[in-house]
Amino acid sequence: MEQIRCLILGSGPAGYTAGIYAGRAGLNPVLYEGLQPGGQLTTTTEVENFPGYPEGIDANAMMDDLRRQAQRFGTEIRPNIAVRADLSQAPYTITFDDESQVQCHTLIIATGATAKYLGLPDEEKYRGQGVSACATCDGFFYRKKTVAVVGGGDTACEEASYLAGLAEKVYMIVRKPFLRASQAMQERVLSDPKIEVLFETNTLGLFGESGVEGAHLVHRMGEADERRYDIAIDGFFLAIGHKPNSELFLPWVKINGEGYILTEGQTPRTGLPGVFAAGDVADPLYRQAITAAASGCKAAIEAHRYLQENGR
Ligand code: NDP
Numbered sequence: 001m002e003q004i005r006c007l008i009l010g011s012g013p014a015g016y017t018a019g020i021y022a023g024r025a026g027l028n029p030v031l032y033e034g035l036q037p038g039g040q041l042t043t044t045t046e047v048e049n050f051p052g053y054p055e056g057i058d059a060n061a062m063m064d065d066l067r068r069q070a071q072r073f074g075t076e077i078r079p080n081i082a083v084r085a086d087l088s089q090a091p092y093t094i095t096f097d098d099e100s101q102v103q104c105h106t107l108i109i110a111t112g113a114t115a116k117y118l119g120l121p122d123e124e125k126y127r128g129q130g131v132s133a134c135a136t137c138d139g140f141f142y143r144k145k146t147v148a149v150v151g152g153g154d155t156a157c158e159e160a161s162y163l164a165g166l167a168e169k170v171y172m173i174v175r176k177p178f179l180r181a182s183q184a185m186q187e188r189v190l191s192d193p194k195i196e197v198l199f200e201t202n203t204l205g206l207f208g209e210s211g212v213e214g215a216h217l218v219h220r221m222g223e224a225d226e227r228r229y230d231i232a233i234d235g236f237f238l239a240i241g242h243k244p245n246s247e248l249f250l251p252w253v254k255i256n257g258e259g260y261i262l263t264e265g266q267t268p269r270t271g272l273p274g275v276f277a278a279g280d281v282a283d284p285l286y287r288q289a290i291t292a293a294a295s296g297c298k299a300a301i302e303a304h305r306y307l308q309e310n311g312r
Helices: 013-024 059-072 121-125 135-142 154-164 183-190 289-309
Strands: 002-009 030-032 076-078 082-086 092-096 101-109 113-115 146-150 169-173 195-198 201-207 214-219 227-232 235-238 242-244 275-277
Touching: 002 013, 002 092, 002 289, 013 030, 013 059, 013 101, 013 289, 059 076, 101 289, 121 201, 135 146, 135 154, 135 235, 146 154, 154 169, 154 183, 154 195, 169 201, 183 195, 275 289
Parallel strands: 002 030, 002 101, 030 076, 101 275, 146 169, 146 235, 169 195
Antiparallel strands: 082 092, 092 101, 113 242, 201 214, 214 227
16 A cells, blocks of 8 residues: 555645645655645635735635645645545555545644535525625625624624624624623624624525625524514625534544544644644634644644654
C-alpha cells in the first residue's frame, strides 16, 4: 500500500496552509481535497478580512492562490473524499471514495465544519446572492440594508449584534418563544433598537428577482392562530449551528459534546501520535480563515517534528 509521510485531509485554509509548510519542510505531503474543494469559503463571495488583501479578494481566487502556493512547494493534491479511517495503529490507513487506500505516518485532519442550513430549496437558489452562514464574512455587504438572522443561540445573537452595527435593521427569526443564548447575549439583542426578534417564527421560503428580496414566514406554525406573512430583506443569515466533520475519526480522537476534535492546549495535537487537527474541525470558537490557516501551520510544524523524532 502507498505510504505517505504527511497526509492532509481537507482543502480549506487550514489544509492548504499545512500543505505549504509541510511542503517547504520536505515532508512530501499529499492533500486530499474532500467533499468541498476550497472549503467553506468557496460558499461566500468576497473575503475582506484576510490580512494581505487591502482591496479584498474573491474567495475562490484566494483559495486557488493557497492551492497553487501549496503545490509550488511540492504538495500533491488529489480530489478524493476520505470515507474510512483506521487509526488503531501507525501507520494509519485511510480509505477514499474510489476505494483506494493509503497509509500515513502523520495525519493532519483539516476536514472543517459545515454550517447547518434549514434545508429549503431557496437557500441553495440564493446561496451567494443574499444567503450566507457567516455574518463576519459577508455582513459588510449589507451596510444600511435589512437582514434576517435565523437562530436563537449565542451565534445567532452575536451575528445579529454584529450585523446591527452595519445594517439598518436586523430581524432575528427564532422558532421557540425564547432565546437559547446566554443571558448577556439575550440582553444585548433585546435592548438593541435595530434588532427585532420574531419569536415562534419559521421560514417557509425566500423570494426575489436576482437575489434575496424577502422571506415568507409563518408565526406559530400548526397552531389555531397560525399566521403567514412576508418580510422584505436583502440578506438571510443562517446561525443555527455548525457540524464539525469529525465522524470518521471518532473512535480514536477525543471530541467535545458538539463533535469538535479536542486538541492539547494551544497545539493541534490530538493525543494520538502523529495525528493533528487543524481548522474548524477543532475550533468551535473562532472559525475564521486566518485562525484556520494558523492552526494548519502549527499542525505541519508538529508533523515535521514528529517525523524527525521518529526517524521517518
Ligand atoms: P446552538 O445549538 O446553541 O443554537 C442553535 C440555535 O438555532 C437555537 O436557537 C436553535 O433553536 C436554532 N435552530 C437549530 N436548528 C434550527 C432549525 N432547523 N430551524 C430553526 N432554528 C433552528 O448553536 P450556536 O452556534 O448558537 O452555539 C453553539 C455553541 O457555541 C453553544 O454552546 C454556544 O453557547 C457557543 N457559543 C458561544 C459564544 C460565546 O460565548 N461568545 C458565541 C457563539 C457560540 P432551538 O433553541 O429551538 O433548538
